[in-house]
Amino acid sequence: MVKAVKGVILKCDPTVKQVIYKLNEKERDKFQLIIEDLDENHLFIDSSKVDYIKTEVEKLLEENTYKSELLLPLNDK
Amino acid sequence: MPTRIVSHFKTNIYDYLEALPKTTLEKLYEEPATCLAIFRLLPSIARQLVMSLLFDKEGISKNDLIKWIKNDKESLDKFDEAFDKLTKLQMIEQNEKLTLNESFRYSFQDCLTGCGSRQSFGIPLEKHKSKPLDISLLDQYAIEKWENILHFMVGTEKSNVPSASVLEVVTKANLMRDIGGGKYEITNKGFQFLLQDVNTQVWAILIQYLDIAGVMLNMNVVEVLNFFFMLGSLELGQDYSVEGLTPTQRQLLDDLENYGLAYRRKKGSTRYYPTRLATTLTSGNAATVSSNVNIDNTDAGEDSATEQGFIIIETNYKLYAYTKSQLQISVLNLFSELQFRFSNMVTATITRDSVRNALKKGITAQQIISYLTAHSHPQMKKRPSLLPSTVKDQIQLWEMERNRLVVQECYLYKDFKTWSDYEMILKHATKLGVVVWSNESKKMFGVTEAGHEHVRAFIKKKMAQRKSNGTGGNDNFMGNGVNRSTPIGYGDSSNSGTPAR
Incomplete structure (x- = not known):
């Protein structure tokens, strides 16, 4: 029987998809983040978790960005 | 890209004028200074046309008018554009013959021949009565006021918060947004605004002011516009009397001081000086550039x-x-x-x-x-x-x-029994233009929220049909080939009436 599920389709690159998978693993006990893995660039997720994913992904990517050391002292001023 | 950003101020004021109702435009045309200002804003062919028709009471047919234009595509296109503008501004009246709008014709005649009331162009005060004001002082004043607003927008630390009416206009115009606690932040539109030349900026602000003036300050839009256009025709360095201004226009003068468009030695003084920002409002580009230099560099x-x-x-x-x-x-x-x-x-x-x-x-x-x-x-x-x-x-x-994450609310359709079911319903959804994602091998597709109702209704209808055909219930949904031909045929005919996208 055909089923229609409400949710959010998330379009992202494979890197971000892996990050989300990691999040899903981390929170597995609390809630199910990913409802369906659609394809390389698409995930089907719970619409109430979108904001959570956005901030977490942002945070993770931020951590993994190289920042020039040269500029840091100047930025502090 | 830069050409789009430095879109000419004229387009702004055109759009505003074109949107005005006919009665308002009629009233505007009663003022010679306004007629002159609007005339100056017109493209050159339109100006030619106005001049040719100005002293012609009888009118002329459009065919005759076209004969004055060079007979090639480029010129005719320009003519059409000019003609269109004049019609939209209600300057040309089209009966059997074309004539200029009557009030425009009289006012503009007065304006060019120097008849009629002088007040339309401001009342200059006698030169020797007081010592003339230094133009550089006036420029400095205008720059200070205007830059103060711009500084406030970019958030320079030492900038003073402009007056409440200025704030009102910038937030209404969406150039800044209130982020609470009496703090304001520049918006995308505000940044765009900063990239434009001063003349465009002044007009943008004035038009926004007009919108507010009509609704919130209960000002008469005609009087406000007349005043703007009059300012544009005044002489820099000359002082003008506030006599002859309507109460609305006096109130307006107070506000324009805030923007640095007008200067008075002290509040309530009966004489005012237009600044360069004001006098270049309706003139050509040359003046704009020179004021630009002055403004950009302190x-x-x-x-x-x-x-x-x-x-x-x-x-x-x-x-x-x-x-x-x-x-x-x-x-x-x-x-x-x-x-x-x-x-x-x-x-x-x-x-x-x-x-x-x-x-x-x-x-x-x-x-x-x-x-x-x-x-x-x-x-x-x-x-x-x-x-x-x-x-x-x-x-x-x-x-x-x-923007690494693109999010779209949708409904995911899955667990189709057969591939043909999947194909048929997907085909229907595609026709409606609501599919966001689909994958054949998984037999799944997602539709937009708006499309969900339609697709669901479609499936329900199919299922009801199936039942009435007696080929089994839900379990056998679209299961056999014999049945398939009927729904698809039906589906096509029912779709023909649905708007595709």
Whole structure:
């Protein structure tokens, strides 16, 4: 029987998809983040978790960005 | 891209005038100064037409009018455009013959021949009565007032908060947004505003003011517009009497002082001086440029580098800006990391963080690039590509990086029994234009929220049909080939009436 599920389709690159998978693993006990893995660039997720994913992904990517050391002292001023 | 950003101020005021109802325009045309100002804003062919028709009471047919135009496509297109403008502004009346709008014709005749009431162009006061005001003082005053608003927009630290009415206009115009606690933040539109030349900025603000004036301040739009246009025809350095101004216009004068468009020695004085910002409102571009130089550099005319462009960017994201203007430096500060300041230049670096800060405010990468392109130093223009492509691309990449997640609310359809079911329903949904994603091998597809109702109804209808055909219930949904032909045929005919997208 055909089923229609409400949710959010998330379009992202494979890197971000892996990050989300990691999040899903981390929170597995609390809630199910990913409802369906659609394809390389698409995930089907719970619409109430979108904001959570956005901030977490942002945070993770931020951590993994190289920042020039040269500029840091100047930025502090 | 820069051409779009520096869209001419004339288009703004045109759009506003065209949108006015006929009765308002009629009233506007009763004022000779307004007629002259609007006439000046017209394209040259339209001006020709107006002049030809001005003293012609009988009128002329459109066919005869076209005969005056050179018979090639380019000229005729220009004529059509001009004619269209005149019609939209209700300046031409089209009965059997074309005539100018009556009130426009009389006022404009008065204006050109110097008859009629003089008041329309302001009442100049006798020269020797008081010692004349220095024009440079007037310029300085205008610059100070106007720059104060711009400074406030870019968030210079020492800037004073402009008056309440100015604030009202900038927030209403969506140039700034209230972020609470009496603090304001520049918006995407505000940044765009900063990139434009002064004349465009003044008009943009004035038009916004008009909108508010009509609704909130209970001002008569006709009187306000008349006053704006009159200001445009006044002489710089001359003092004018407030006599003859309506109460609305006196109130308006108070507000215009806030913007630096008019100057009075003290509040409540009966004489006022229009500043350069006001007198160049309806004139050509030459005046605009000269006022531009004065405005951009606090030291008027001393260095014209700002006008030509002053920014040099290296491939290592270092930026050198040869400017003294606090305003330009503040604009740079919106998207770069300022490092050192010298007497005639500042150095800055474009970093990921600084660009992201700008992006967060809603400023787009394209706007930053346009700004850098428009203000790049003549030295940069010698290079084959104006900006170093590394920098340009990187700014765009930083913007894309912020949009790594694209989210769309939808309904996912899955667990189709057979591939043919999947195919048929997907086909229907595609026709409706509501499919966001589909995958054949998984037999799944997603539709938009708006499309969900339609698709569900379609499936229900199919299922009901199936049942009535007696080929089994849900379990056998679209299971056999014999049945398939009927629903598809039916589906096609029912779709024909549905708008495709």
